[in-house]
Amino acid sequence: MAIKSMxxxxxxxVKDIYYAEKQVLKTMPRMIKKISxxxxxxxxxxxxxxxEKQIARLEKVFKELNMTPKAKKCPAIDGIIQxxxxxMDEISDPNVMDAAVIGFAQKIxxxxxxxxxxxxxxxxxxxxxxxxxxxxxxxxxEYATDDxxxxxxxxxxxxxxxxxxA
Amino acid sequence: MAIKSMxxxxxxxVKDIYYAEKQVLKTMPRMIKKISxxxxxxxxxxxxxxxEKQIARLEKVFKELNMTPKAKKCPAIDGIIQxxxxxMDEISDPNVMDAAVIGFAQKIxxxxxxxxxxxxxxxxxxxxxxxxxxxxxxxxxEYATDDxxxxxxxxxxxxxxxxxxA
Numbered sequence: 001m002a003i004k005s006m007x008x009x010x011x012x013x014v015k016d017i018y019y020a021e022k023q024v025l026k027t028m029p030r031m032i033k034k035i036s037x038x039x040x041x042x043x044x045x046x047x048x049x050x051x052e053k054q055i056a057r058l059e060k061v062f063k064e065l066n067m068t069p070k071a072k073k074c075p076a077i078d079g080i081i082q083x084x085x086x087x088m089d090e091i092s093d094p095n096v097m098d099a100a101v102i103g104f105a106q107k108i109x110x111x112x113x114x115x116x117x118x119x120x121x122x123x124x125x126x127x128x129x130x131x132x133x134x135x136x137x138x139x140x141x142e143y144a145t146d147d148x149x150x151x152x153x154x155x156x157x158x159x160x161x162x163x164x165x166a
Numbered sequence: 167m168a169i170k171s172m173x174x175x176x177x178x179x180v181k182d183i184y185y186a187e188k189q190v191l192k193t194m195p196r197m198i199k200k201i202s203x204x205x206x207x208x209x210x211x212x213x214x215x216x217x218e219k220q221i222a223r224l225e226k227v228f229k230e231l232n233m234t235p236k237a238k239k240c241p242a243i244d245g246i247i248q249x250x251x252x253x254m255d256e257i258s259d260p261n262v263m264d265a266a267v268i269g270f271a272q273k274i275x276x277x278x279x280x281x282x283x284x285x286x287x288x289x290x291x292x293x294x295x296x297x298x299x300x301x302x303x304x305x306x307x308e309y310a311t312d313d314x315x316x317x318x319x320x321x322x323x324x325x326x327x328x329x330x331x332a
Contacts, residue, residue, distance in 0.1 A: 003256045009266055012253065075252070076273060079245020086241070087178065090169045100175055103284040107242060110276040118269040121319050153287050 006122055011065060013119040015072035018058050020115065022071060024108055025051045027081050031101050036094035040102065040152055047105075047145055054138045064131040080107050102153045109146040116142060172288055177231060178238065179285040184224050185237035186281065190274055191217045193247050197267050202260035206268065206318055213271075213311055220304045230297040246273050268319045275312040282308060 084104035250270035
């Protein structure tokens with residue numbers, strides 16, 4: 001599909017995010033399996049459920065666009081996931097692993113933050129307020145998740161890993 | 167290289183960012199060429215110069231680590247760049263293009279924000295304060311660039327594109 005208008009660019013962005021969210025949902029069990037800290041594991045399990053709701057919300061976005069939900073292959077999220085998996089495969093120490101998995105999750109979150117933020121801005125300019133509001137809801141959730149991950153990275157996980165590997 | 171400690175994870179992260187910055191610097195002329203708005207073009211040219219300084223700063227980070235600068239192939243930034251190029255190739259309208267190039271640049275910025283943020287946190291926990299401070303300097307610059315891009319996306323560019331494509 002050629003992108004001829006801002007509306008086309010918005011549709012392209014939504015298809016990209018839909019693909020990304022589905023790939024992330026498929027990857028989360030592999031990430032959760034690698035985590036040792038119970039707190040971190042719980043946070044990831046909770047975020048996995050939230051991701052399912054975010055996918056359902058994207059299906060509402062497609063409805064607002066009068067379209068059947070359709071994913072578009074997104075090399076960016078594929079690359080982020082490939083890189084995260086490669087790093088996880090190089091680690092055996094459980095505390096270093098937790099720090100790495102949190103870093104991996106934050107790369108995913110930031111990709112989602114910028115994708116939802118950009119699509120929300122496109123929708124606002126097109127005057128599609130309901131659609132913009134749906135995207136904003138998820139954007140708020142992604143920011144909250146990223147903050148939680150930053151807190152976990154700064155508090156329990158890395159300190160343990162430093163001690164374990166010192 | 168197996169990652170056995172937090173120090174190894176920090177080194178791995180720095181090599182990843184070094185590769186990413188170099189790939190971004192190589193891609194920027196192609197992005198700048200596609201931009202129509204003079205303001206946006208100027209901002210990108212300025213950021214290209216800033217990226218050169220950030221690469222030089224990473225070389226100081228390697229010095230702090232007593233290492234020769236070395237890049238590690240980073241599938242995440244490769245995927246982000248591939249996706250941005252693919253989207254640019256689908257667009258001919260100059261205003262839609264400007265909106266898309268800004269969105270592409272923000273995906274790069276957010277990747278860099280999370281990479282520098284994570285590496286800075288690792289350095290802090292390892293007590294490597296000078297190194298953490300170098301990474302924090304670039305992190306602050308990346309946040310400022312992202313804010314500038316958000317302002318451009320919300321003000322001049324997209325509105326023009328909506329009007330042009332309505």
